Amino acid sequence: MKKLLFFCLTALYTVANAQSVRKYSNEFMNIGVDAAALGMSNAVVASTSDVNAGYWNPAGLIRLEDDQVSLMHASYFANIAQYDYAAYAKKIDDRSAWGISLIRFGVDDILNTTQLIDSQGNIDYNRISLFSTADYGLTFSYARKSTLKEIQYGVNAKVIRRIIGDFANSWGFGIDAGIQYQKNDWQFGAMVRDITTTYNVWAIDEDKYNEIKDAVAGQNQEMPESTEITLPKAQLGIAKKFEFHYDYTLLAALNLNMQFARTNDIFASDAVSIDPALGFEFGYTDLVFLRAGVGNFQNVMQIDGSKKVNFQPNIGLGFKYKGIQIDYALTDLGDQSAALYSNIFSVKVDFSVFR
Numbered sequence: 001m002k003k004l005l006f007f008c009l010t011a012l013y014t015v016a017n018a019q020s021v022r023k024y025s026n027e028f029m030n031i032g033v034d035a036a037a038l039g040m041s042n043a044v045v046a047s048t049s050d051v052n053a054g055y056w057n058p059a060g061l062i063r064l065e066d067d068q069v070s071l072m073h074a075s076y077f078a079n080i081a082q083y084d085y086a087a088y089a090k091k092i093d094d095r096s097a098w099g100i101s102l103i104r105f106g107v108d109d110i111l112n113t114t115q116l117i118d119s120q121g122n123i124d125y126n127r128i129s130l131f132s133t134a135d136y137g138l139t140f141s142y143a144r145k146s147t148l149k150e151i152q153y154g155v156n157a158k159v160i161r162r163i164i165g166d167f168a169n170s171w172g173f174g175i176d177a178g179i180q181y182q183k184n185d186w187q188f189g190a191m192v193r194d195i196t197t198t199y200n201v202w203a204i205d206e207d208k209y210n211e212i213k214d215a216v217a218g219q220n221q222e223m224p225e226s227t228e229i230t231l232p233k234a235q236l237g238i239a240k241k242f243e244f245h246y247d248y249t250l251l252a253a254l255n256l257n258m259q260f261a262r263t264n265d266i267f268a269s270d271a272v273s274i275d276p277a278l279g280f281e282f283g284y285t286d287l288v289f290l291r292a293g294v295g296n297f298q299n300v301m302q303i304d305g306s307k308k309v310n311f312q313p314n315i316g317l318g319f320k321y322k323g324i325q326i327d328y329a330l331t332d333l334g335d336q337s338a339a340l341y342s343n344i345f346s347v348k349v350d351f352s353v354f355r
Contacts, residue, residue, distance in 0.1 A: 025230040026160055026172065026198060028105035028135045033072055033085045035327035035346040039316020040279025041293025043253040045237030046180065046189035051089040051348060054099035054141035057178035057191045057237075058154025061089050061097040061143035065352070066323075072346035081107050085346075089141070099141040106134030112165070131165030139176075153179045160200060167205055174198030174230065189237040198230035234258040251281040255295070266297035266309060289318035291329070323353030 034052040037044045045057050051068035053060030072085040082105075089099030112129045138161070143154035160172030178191040204226065239253035255277040259265070265273040277295030296312035316329035325348040331341055 025228055026135070026137075026162075026194075026200070028083075029103065029137050029158070029160070030193075030233070031083065031105070033087070033101075033103070033346075034070065034348075035072065035316055035329040035344045036281075036289070036291065036318055036325075038331055038344055039291035039293060039314050039318075039327070039329035040253060040281055041255075041277040041295035041312065041314050042257075043237065043239075043255040043277040043279030043293055043295065045178070045191050045235045045255055046187040047237070047239040047241075047251060047253055048189075051087050051099060053143075053154075054087055054089055054101050054139060054156065055085075057180060057189050057235075058099070058141040058143050058156050058176070059152045059178045059180040059189070061091075061099050061141060061154060062095075062145050062152040062180075064089055064091050064097050065350070066091070067351035068348060069351075070346065070348045072344065074342050074344040076342055081105065095145045097143045099139075099143075101139045101141070103137040103139075104134060106132060108132040108134075110165070131167075133164045134162075136161040136163075150182050151179065153177070158198065160198065162200070162202075168202055170200045170202040172198050172200035172230075185240050185242075187237075187239045187241075189235075189239075191235045191237075193233045193235075194230045195232050197232060200228045200230070202226045202228070231260060233260075247285050249281075249283040249286075251279075251283070253279045253281075255279075257295075264298045264300065266299060268299070287320060289316075289320070289327075291316035291318065323350035324348075325350075 032038050032042045033055045037048070037052065037056060042056075048056040048060040049063035050060070051064070051070045067090045068088070070085070070087045074083040075081070076083060084104045085101065087099060087101035089097060091097045109130045110132065112131050116125070116127055117123055138159045140157045141154060143152060145152045154177070156176035158172075158174045158176065160170070160174070162170045162172070174194045175196045176191065176193045177195050178189065181188045235258065236256045237253060239251060242250045242252070244250070257275045257277060259273045260271065261273065262268050262270050263273040265275040267274040275295065275297055277293065279293035280291065282290045292313070292315050294311055294313045296310075298310050299307045300310045302308055312331065314329055314331045316327060318325060318327040327346050327348070329344045331344065
């Protein structure tokens with residue numbers, strides 16, 4: 001147990017490798033928010049237009065009609081990890097809007113057994129303590145309509161806080177930028193995350209680290225370095241909404257999610273890797289919604305050395321009444337992806353319901 005804890009904490013610490021640029025850094029900020037969007041496999045960069053646009057594309061905040069608040073909760077890894085999100089957005093005037101959101105991804109009450117055995121070699125369960133590890137992302141969003149009425153743009157300023165018990169913690173800062181363009185019934189969007197790169201600085205408690213290291217015989221790992229840099233990621237989106245007999249609508253959307261490094265994405269090169277996502281939302285009288293999507297296309301190495309393309313299908317349901325919207329998403333339907341499936345619920349409230 002000591003060795004397992006040591007390796008887990010060492011793995012967490014090593015994200016703080018000095019001035020290192022990593023393919024996967026601050027990944028909790030890339031999971032996604034809002035069950036409605038997740039049911040469409042996150043293909044919403046072009047169409048997002050509510051309080052959750054602060055996360056998906058801040059330019060979409062311009063299309064707010066009133067103040068809104070959004071809440072979401074999800075559990076991962078058999079309820080071991082908890083993922084929570086809250087957001088608020090408000091129009092400033094006809095040409096601008098702002099929003100704020102908070103994300104937390106955490107594992108609580110982890111057993112610390114590094115002191116389980118005393119100096120005489122006796123096991124003392126009273127020496128077991130608990131600690132938590134949590135990642136926080138606080139985002140401030142601002143959106144503005146350009147002089148060209150079809151175009152709007154927005155920016156995010158992010159503050160990242162990551163905590164590993166008393167062992168280590170970090171602060172990070174970054175900026176996102178997004179734009180949307182509407183022409184007739186077509187919607188286009190682009191979002192660049194960590195456009196300036198997001199810079200995390202870690203503070204590691206050397207005494208705590210040495211306690212862990214000394215608790216496992218034969219380990220001689222050096223103290224991890226203290227900074228990490230998150231590379232930019234880009235998303236391009238296109239969407240169109242179809243109306244049938246005034247009561248029925250169909251929103252079809254496509255995203256191209258890009259990383260500027262070679263990954264396991266279905267389209268990969270040394271310069272850029274692309275993971276497409278396709279989503280649909282069928283609506284009835286703007287009251288009931290049925291959603292489906294597919295994304296997370298990955299080349300996964302098999303035991304025999306061959307590669308297989310995995311993907312993640314999602315479905316979702318939504319209900320909206322008098323400004324209150326409740327959404328549900330089941331991610332990874334049919335277990336076609338290496339990712340674990342999750343049941344996700346979210347609620348969105350438009351303050352017009354109180355006026």
